[in-house]
Amino acid sequence: MIDEEATSMEKLEKRGVINTWIDKHRSIYTAATRHAFVVSIRDGSVDLSSFRTWLGQDYLFVRGFVPFVANVLIRAGKESGETSDMEVVLGGLASLNDEIEWFKSEGAKWDVDFSTVVPQTANLEYSRFLEALMSSEVKYSVMMTAFWAIEAVYQESFAHCLEDGNKTPTELTGACHRWGNDGFKQYCSSVKNIAERCLENASGDVLAEAEDVLVRVLEHEVAFWEMSRGG
Ligand SMILES: Cc1ncc(CO)c(N)n1
Numbered sequence: 001m002i003d004e005e006a007t008s009m010e011k012l013e014k015r016g017v018i019n020t021w022i023d024k025h026r027s028i029y030t031a032a033t034r035h036a037f038v039v040s041i042r043d044g045s046v047d048l049s050s051f052r053t054w055l056g057q058d059y060l061f062v063r064g065f066v067p068f069v070a071n072v073l074i075r076a077g078k079e080s081g082e083t084s085d086m087e088v089v090l091g092g093l094a095s096l097n098d099e100i101e102w103f104k105s106e107g108a109k110w111d112v113d114f115s116t117v118v119p120q121t122a123n124l125e126y127s128r129f130l131e132a133l134m135s136s137e138v139k140y141s142v143m144m145t146a147f148w149a150i151e152a153v154y155q156e157s158f159a160h161c162l163e164d165g166n167k168t169p170t171e172l173t174g175a176c177h178r179w180g181n182d183g184f185k186q187y188c189s190s191v192k193n194i195a196e197r198c199l200e201n202a203s204g205d206v207l208a209e210a211e212d213v214l215v216r217v218l219e220h221e222v223a224f225w226e227m228s229r230g231g
Contacts (some may be wrong), residue, residue: 017228021211032218033074033156035225044167056117059103064127070092071134086107088190141198145210148191149217154179184195
């Protein structure tokens with residue numbers, strides 16, 4: 001009996017706390033990673049005005065995400081104790097540089113003038129949430145959990161649009177490859193490992209905070225996809 005318990009505890013530990021939280025909050029996780037907008041890209045029924053709305057709003061989001069990631073980078077350099085953390089985050093920051101260029105060319109392609117795009121409520125609320133996470137009061141492990149979740153939602157969503165049986169319109173595969181490619185998947189997995197390592201040593205209070213932040217990221221992501229419905 002005791003042996004059996006020990007074995008199941010071991011399994012639980014190996015799975016990691018993040019996977020345990022995802023199982024616990026499966027419905028919001030699925031809502032964020034299989035949103036109707038993403039499913040419509042995959043099945044080819046996507047409304048192009050929705051795509052244009054998403055593009056403009058996400059461009060603004062990414063501009064606010066850069067300082068957040070820069071903050072994660074600073075924290076990784078100061079307090080991670082593992083030199084590789086900084087390299088992983090630096091890679092993310094470098095890809096954001098390409099991403100901004102990609103947005104600009106995509107904006108020209110779809111005739112979306114970013115200088116006139118007004119951030120919608122969901123976008124403003126998400127930015128405000130990111131700003132609060134940049135406070136020095138927020139533990140590195142909590143910040144890293146949020147960072148992983150933000151990236152993972154896009155990775156899972158856009159990879160779904162490229163999986164077998166997709167009818168993703170060719171003119172949208174560029175967007176899907178940006179976040180759905182194997183390199184980005186690998187990067188998300190590295191960020192997840194960092195977060196897991198930090199959470200291993202976290203107190204109960206910090207764990208509760210990280211779990212809460214994870215759920216809040218998922219809620220913000222759902223609200224973000226929802227904006228595209230407005231067209
Ligand atoms: C809303 C949102 N979440 C996550 C990402 C991934 O970087 C993004 N570009 N936009």
